Amino acid sequence: MSEVKKIATRESYGNALVEIGKEHEDLVVLDADLAGATKTAIFQKVFPERHIDCGIAEGNMMGVAAGLATTGKVPFASSFAMFAAGRAFEQIRNSIGYPHLNVKIGATHAGISVGEDGATHQCNEDIALMRMIPGMVIINPADDVEARAAVKAAYEYVGPVYMRFGRLAIPVFNDESTYKFELGKGVVLREGSDVAIFATGLEVYESMQAAEMLAADGINAKVINIHTIKPLDEELVVASAKECKKVVTVEEHSIIGGLGSAVCDTLCANYPTPVLKIGVNDVYGESGPAVQLVKKYGLDAESIYKKVKAFLA
Amino acid sequence: MNKSELMKTANEIRKGAITGVYSAKSGHPGGSLSAADIYSYLFFEELNIDPKDPKKPDRDRFVLSKGHAAPGYYAALANRGYFPVEDLKTLRHIGSYLQGHPDMKHIPGVDMSTGSLGQGVSAAVGMAISAKLSGDDYRVYTLLGDGEIQEGQVWEAAMLAAHRKLDNLVVIVDNNGLQIDGKIDDVNSPYPIDKKFEAFRFHVINVDGHDFDALKQAFDEARTVKGQPTAIIAKTIKGKGVSFMEDQASWHGVAPNDEQYKLAMEELEKAGEALCQK
Numbered sequence: 034m035s036e037v038k039k040i041a042t043r044e045s046y047g048n049a050l051v052e053i054g055k056e057h058e059d060l061v062v063l064d065a066d067l068a069g070a071t072k073t074a075i076f077q078k079v080f081p082e083r084h085i086d087c088g089i090a091e092g093n094m095m096g097v098a099a100g101l102a103t104t105g106k107v108p109f110a111s112s113f114a115m116f117a118a119g120r121a122f123e124q125i126r127n128s129i130g131y132p133h134l135n136v137k138i139g140a141t142h143a144g145i146s147v148g149e150d151g152a153t154h155q156c157n158e159d160i161a162l163m164r165m166i167p168g169m170v171i172i173n174p175a176d177d178v179e180a181r182a183a184v185k186a187a188y189e190y191v192g193p194v195y196m197r198f199g200r201l202a203i204p205v206f207n208d209e210s211t212y213k214f215e216l217g218k219g220v221v222l223r224e225g226s227d228v229a230i231f232a233t234g235l236e237v238y239e240s241m242q243a244a245e246m247l248a249a250d251g252i253n254a255k256v257i258n259i260h261t262i263k264p265l266d267e268e269l270v271v272a273s274a275k276e277c278k279k280v281v282t283v284e285e286h287s288i289i290g291g292l293g294s295a296v297c298d299t300l301c302a303n304y305p306t307p308v309l310k311i312g313v314n315d316v317y318g319e320s321g322p323a324v325q326l327v328k329k330y331g332l333d334a335e336s337i338y339k340k341v342k343a344f345l346a
Numbered sequence: 347m348n349k350s351e352l353m354k355t356a357n358e359i360r361k362g363a364i365t366g367v368y369s370a371k372s373g374h375p376g377g378s379l380s381a382a383d384i385y386s387y388l389f390f391e392e393l394n395i396d397p398k399d400p401k402k403p404d405r406d407r408f409v410l411s412k413g414h415a416a417p418g419y420y421a422a423l424a425n426r427g428y429f430p431v432e433d434l435k436t437l438r439h440i441g442s443y444l445q446g447h448p449d450m451k452h453i454p455g456v457d458m459s460t461g462s463l464g465q466g467v468s469a470a471v472g473m474a475i476s477a478k479l480s481g482d483d484y485r486v487y488t489l490l491g492d493g494e495i496q497e498g499q500v501w502e503a504a505m506l507a508a509h510r511k512l513d514n515l516v517v518i519v520d521n522n523g524l525q526i527d528g529k530i531d532d533v534n535s536p537y538p539i540d541k542k543f544e545a546f547r548f549h550v551i552n553v554d555g556h557d558f559d560a561l562k563q564a565f566d567e568a569r570t571v572k573g574q575p576t577a578i579i580a581k582t583i584k585g586k587g588v589s590f591m592e593d594q595a596s597w598h599g600v601a602p603n604d605e606q607y608k609l610a611m612e613e614l615e616k617a618g619e620a621l622c623q624k
Contacts (some may be wrong), residue, residue: 061479085475088509100409100472103450103458106479108472124465124499132450132459145531307516 039202042234043141045180046198047072050109050139051079052181053188058083060188063098065091070200071111071141082278093117095124095136095177095211107188108137114143114197118159129193130166137187138195143173144285145234145313145330146201148323155318161290163195164263170216171263172326173197173284173292175237178207179260182214190216199234199285201323219266225253228271228345230337232283233292236311240283242334247341254341261316262292267299274306281309281341285332288312309344311337347390349558351624355425355452356386360587361611362421362434368607370438373446376597377491378418380522380555380582385422387561388487397427400454406484407473409458411466411500412491412520413447414599420444420453428455428555467517471503474515474575485569489518493525495536501546507575508547515575516568517548520555522584524595538551543577555580588613 054060054076066089075312077084087094098108110117117140118125129136147153163171170190174180180198187194223244224239227305232240244254253276257269274280280300282293293310299343300306313330327333331340347355359382367373389395393406410419417437424431436442443452447461457473460466470488477484494500507515519539527533536542539552549571553564561580568576584598585591588610602610 061476083479085510087502087506090499090502090506092464092499093471093506096468096499096503097472097475097506100458100469101476102472103407103469104473104476104480105403106476123462124468127462128459128465128469178385315531 037204039204040177041175041200041202042180042198043072043200045177046139047075048183049181050076053185054080059105059107061101061106061108062138063087063094063108065089065094065112067112073111091121092124095121096128098136099128099134102136108136109139111139113154114140114156114159115154118162119156122162126166130169133168133192135191136193141198142200143197145318146199146285146323146324149320151320152317157287157313160286161260168192170194172261173234174260175234175258176203176207177205178209178212186214186216199235204238206238217261217264217266218325219269220258222258224254225255226277227253228279228341229255229277230281231257231296233262234285236283236285236332239334240337243337246338260293262295265295265299270296270309271303272301274300274304280306283311283337286312288314311340352558354388354621355390355615356383357621358387358425359418359421361614362424362431363417364610366434366437367601369435371601372438372569373417374414374599375599376584376589377412377415379586380584381415381489381520383556384518384580385418387558389422391425392522392565400428404484405519407457407486409466409470409488410448410460411488412494413461416448423455450615463494464499467500467503471507473510474485475510476515485514487516489520492519492521492536494528504546511573512575513572517577519579520582521579522582524584526598528595540579547574548577549574553578553580555582556586
């Protein structure tokens with residue numbers, strides 16, 4: 034088999050904005066001096082008049098996006114996850130969430146796979162922060178195909194959406210010709226009945242690989258891609274838990290407040306099941322090459338394989 | 347509206363604000379009263395708005411960035427015909443649409459939900475940018491507190507407004523000199539306010555915020571400015587119109603008791619009668 038193609042989902046974001054922008058004049062892109070990194074520069078090149086660089090002022094950018102949305106524009110406010118969900122949390126909460134405005138937040142450089150920039154820029158808290166905002170939709174796509182489809186779905190949905198993208202180039206495993214994105218619906222990628230693994234973002238591919246390793250040991254894992262963390266596909270979560278009796282969640286995010294917590298919230302109310310949460314264990318990240326960090330923090334396929342095995346033993 | 351009518355309307359706005367705060371047993375009378383004349387001028391003279399069609403696309407926008415001055419804002423909207431004046435008595439009551447701070451989802455005439463200081467002005471900048479992008483000629487007005495401009499976000503917004511040459515944007519600062527903890531220049535002085543906005547490349551107009559001739563001149567002048575936003579620094583008296591509330595920081599965010607309410611309304615009734623005899 035030839036080498037799998039790798040693309041960072043931030044690239045997908047920039048490319049999708051151009052595609053949608055061509056069809057829809059109401060789409061406006063905002064950035065906070067990171068256009069080259071968030072890849073909104075791709076949009077800026079094609080539609081300079083609809084690209085508003087707000088400078089290094091993320092709080093203001095969110096408010097400006099809110100104002101644009103009140104007039105019928107569909108703004109995509111873009112920055113690193115740390116400065117979007119982190120620094121501008123209260124602006125998102127009060128100026129976008131509370132009035133339920135049609136603002137899309139494109140948050141790139143999420144998680145520890147930011148790499149060399151280190152802990153100050155590695156946001157492992159954004160899903161937790163955004164989950165607490167009533168009415169906020171959260172999408173964390175797993176590859177380029179899904180990410181571009183997600184941006185389109187976010188445009189079509191009316192209301193606030195938080196999209197989480199990565200800096201690291203990751204394998205493209207979805208087939209564009211058959212792929213369909215359904216907001217709020219989990220995707221079963223592999224059937225199995227020994228354990229249900231719910232993964233999101235770049236951890237989906239890692240979990241698939243871990244499932245193959247488990248299969249070699251005779252363990253059949255069901256792998257589910259949760260691209261929409263809110264609203265969560267509760268039906269699928271509960272059904273999978275009933276089927277497998279044991280649940281694992283995998284995310285490049287703190288084990289507090291993210292996918293793992295969302296799954297646990299659902300299960301403890303509907304079908305209490307033992308859950309192993311794999312994620313960043315309530316610690317800060319550090320500098321280093323992204324792939325090495327993912328391994329060091331136990332988020333690569335092999336680490337997942339070992340943790341799941343121990344969990345099932 | 348002529349000057350005398352604007353003054354009478356401002357007096358009605360003051361009565362509505364006091365009634366609302368009294369009924370709620372909480373709220374912000376001081377900053378509502380200081381802005382009452384500005385509200386009167388904006389909603390009865392300056393803004394292109396239609397209470398029968400609150401969301402008409404070409405309307406001028408108003409964002410109350412100092413969202414706590416909602417009692418005065420609601421009184422202005424009610425008197426303008428957006429909803430019954432009688433409803434002001436439901437301010438802050440459970441189940442009422444008149445939320446403690448402006449709520450665009452439920453209150454007719456409110457263009458933006460505000461209350462967390464420093465945020466409304468950013469939304470106003472977004473609205474003004476939108477008009478520029480679409481070639482619409484509506485104008486955007488936003489009212490800020492002089493304490494509010496201690497928020498860094500105000501200056502982030504100001505920088506972008508000037509950078510994008512938003513001559514369709516008017517920022518009004520209600521310079522009543524007081525904030526919760528005392529005099530603004532004792533707490534953390536934002537002065538000189540005019541020089542700050544000038545440095546941020548605004549066209550700046552200093553005005554007496556209780557003088558309708560001066561307000562008219564200022565807003566007319568703002569319409570002639572091209573290539574930069576305008577900041578109107580309105581010198582006002584906090585609590586203006588109710589003698590015992592005037593220039594008292596303690597009246598920033600408390601409601602009058604029964605006796606104080608009676609006294610305040612008597613003063614305002616008298617002021618209203620005097621205006622009618624003029």
